[in-house]
Amino acid sequence: MVEADAMTVVTPTHDPGLPRRFSDFDTLVDAIEYAAQGKRGANFFNAKGDVVEVLSWKEARDRAIAIGKKLVGLGFKKGDRIALIAETSANFVCFFMGCQYASVLPVPLPLPTSFGGKEGYVSQLQMQMESCAANGIMAPDFMADIIAEATSGLNLVFSGSMEDYMQAEDGAELLYPSPDDLAYLQYSSGSTRFPHGVAVTHRSLLSNTHGMGKYGVELIESDRCVSWLPFYHDMGLVGTLLTTITCQVSVDFIPTEEFARRPLSWLRVITANKGTLTYSPTFGFDICTRRAAMRTTAMEGLDLSSVRIAGIGAEMIRPDVMRKFHETFEAIGFSDKAFLPSYGLAECTLGVSFGKVGKGIEIDLVEEALLTGDRHVLVNGVAGSRVREVVNCGTPLPEYEIEIRNEDDHALPTGQVGRVHLRGTSVMREYFNDPETTRAVLSPEGWLDTGDMGYMKNGDIFIVGRAKDMIIVNGKNHWPQDIEWAAEQIDGVKTGDVAAISIPGDNAEEVPLILAQCRLSDPADRAKLVEEMKRQVQNSTGVNCLIELVSPKSLPRTSSGKLSRTKARIQYLAGNLQAVAS
Structure with a gap:
């Protein structure tokens, strides 16, 4: 070192x-x-x-x-x-x-x-x-x-x-x-x-x-x-x-x-x-x-x-x-x-696809309905339809096989949105010391379920969102379970009372939001709970969340009784999950 x-000279750029x-x-x-x-x-x-x-x-x-x-x-x-x-x-x-x-x-x-x-x-x-x-x-x-x-x-x-x-x-x-x-x-x-x-x-x-x-x-x-x-x-x-x-x-x-x-x-x-x-x-x-x-x-x-x-x-x-x-x-x-858009994830070591060098950003206009979590056939912007710009993340590296699959794990044709699956030398061997989680995302044949939603077009991949619940803030990944666990440490907040989701911010960035079922009726008590929850989550996870208190038993569940963050997000953005306090 x-x-x-x-007078220090940095290491050279050129080394013939x-x-x-x-x-x-x-x-x-x-x-x-x-x-x-x-x-x-x-x-x-x-x-x-x-x-x-x-x-x-x-x-x-x-x-x-x-x-x-x-x-x-x-x-x-x-x-x-x-x-x-x-x-x-x-x-x-x-x-x-x-x-x-x-x-x-x-x-x-x-x-x-x-x-x-x-x-x-x-x-x-x-x-x-x-x-x-x-x-x-x-x-x-x-x-x-x-x-x-x-x-x-x-x-x-x-x-x-x-x-x-x-x-x-x-x-x-x-x-x-x-x-x-x-x-x-x-x-x-x-x-x-x-x-x-x-x-x-x-x-x-x-x-x-x-x-x-x-x-x-x-x-x-x-x-x-x-x-x-x-x-x-x-x-x-x-x-x-x-x-x-x-x-x-x-x-x-x-x-x-x-x-x-x-x-x-x-x-x-x-x-x-x-x-x-x-x-x-x-x-x-x-x-x-x-x-x-x-x-x-x-x-x-x-x-x-x-x-x-x-x-x-x-x-x-x-x-x-x-x-x-x-x-x-x-x-x-x-x-x-x-500008060189790309797509990657740690489970593939890093890089999966890259745009064309020297071309800059290329975009598609995609139906906003894709954001609801329903699978739709891709439709480029039609006059009067609500559309979103989706960036072309480029061509997968030569080592990869890639498939876009539906909920039944069947490969979809070009232009249809589904879950992105990859296979290649760079795919991880496992989640270390965690065979159960490994089996959930990695098939015996080596196919990785990335948890991301996307579609293929002319050999390039377009990522439209995530099927998994992960929240990304300033480039850092946060599991919603972590945020929910932190909030549930507060007295009076029960397990299952809290759903951590993300919503679009002013510039389409992700904003983390907690939907918390509240049994308190006094406005001062509700305000105190909101402040305590913000402080607890910030200290425990480093995430600064918005808080919305909702009525008891209002958070949606799956048929087996599990919390459905996807449904909670859809209902909240549609105005069907009303806050009693913020």
Whole structure:
């Protein structure tokens, strides 16, 4: 690691001495060994756009080997799990790679800043560590007290900071992985009560990074990546870190919390280093547009003419936000042809489909009736009909088979909306240590039920929504069960009294909403309940929800008596589920 000063030079964009290989390796160890022969690497910036750390892939490899020896020396066995707090730093990168040299599985988990209160964060950490049966944890020094509380009672091989791990004795020899060994676990849902760790093999990872690098973004020699995405998120971990390693690209990282404070730092780093490739959920582009509108001098010194690909993913893509971003930043060189819509999910390692490079956003006009959860044949906008813009998420990568299926699991023809099913090398092996949940989404033949609704047209996939109940806020997934569980901890709120759903906001973004059955009649008591529920949910899950109190026994149920969130959402949006207080 190079500590930056005023004269620090970032790793180069070009490296003519090392021919690019598109992840055609057997394992992640083989990939880092090859990247280490070149000059490229990772660079870490602060919110002002100043470089604070420079890490060549060679330095990352060397540090990773040293860490791997320490893990073996500490007694970690092949297949053991180490929770790895995902700080945007050289330490995280090196430790993640060091785990590969010991055949230990890193499990990236979020920093406290990405969550609500301390209590909710500690609970999340405990749940995820128990879910993956973690054998150890590595976290920054400033988290020592939180880690001690979260790991109390757990039987760990070792817990500490990078410095603590490096004090250990070296092991006799490294433990190298095989292609079908697991490389890491990825928590896809953000769930605290019902965590699901996606088990990703080396073969799956390298197949996916190969497809994304070669066919998805069509990497060229002059490409340089810039990212603020967190390393605990699949798009940040696989898309901007592991793909840049396995395809030998230099990358510039801004910590997520720094981006949240100063969103335009993203654009400053792109400008300074002539970044060509970047990715974000819709809300990242939205934040930058809003911030630029706040100050007339906001865009002074910025130049986005180098951006070849501005990828969009992780949540429903909103064309209105993309248009506003282009209108705002066109004057400093940004081209709307740089937009590259995509579709992916952690259960497929990351990438599934990509739009056509250089084409920008392509849309269909689709009947709004699709949003009710009923299956309709696709009908492009007819005069007078209520329609919605649906973005073309592009062509599936060559490795995938894809089917759109109806409720009876029968494949549908082109142009009909149904559940998206996928099969390919990049599909996960399982939800770690959770065979029941695995069986619910993964068939014996290897078909994954993504839980997303979409249709095919001319070989491309269009995603229209989700059949599953998951709520996405600012690119982060939240299971409604978590939100409901938090609300049900309040005295007087019974299990089954609460339904967590999402509704369209002012700009078509998802807004989380709790519908809670209420037996109180006094207005003051109702107001107190609303405030208590908001506070409880925020502290437990980090989600800021709207609250609507509804009459007792008004939430819809299935024939077996289970809560139906889909029906509750439809009834609420149709005005058939009246609130007694908000």
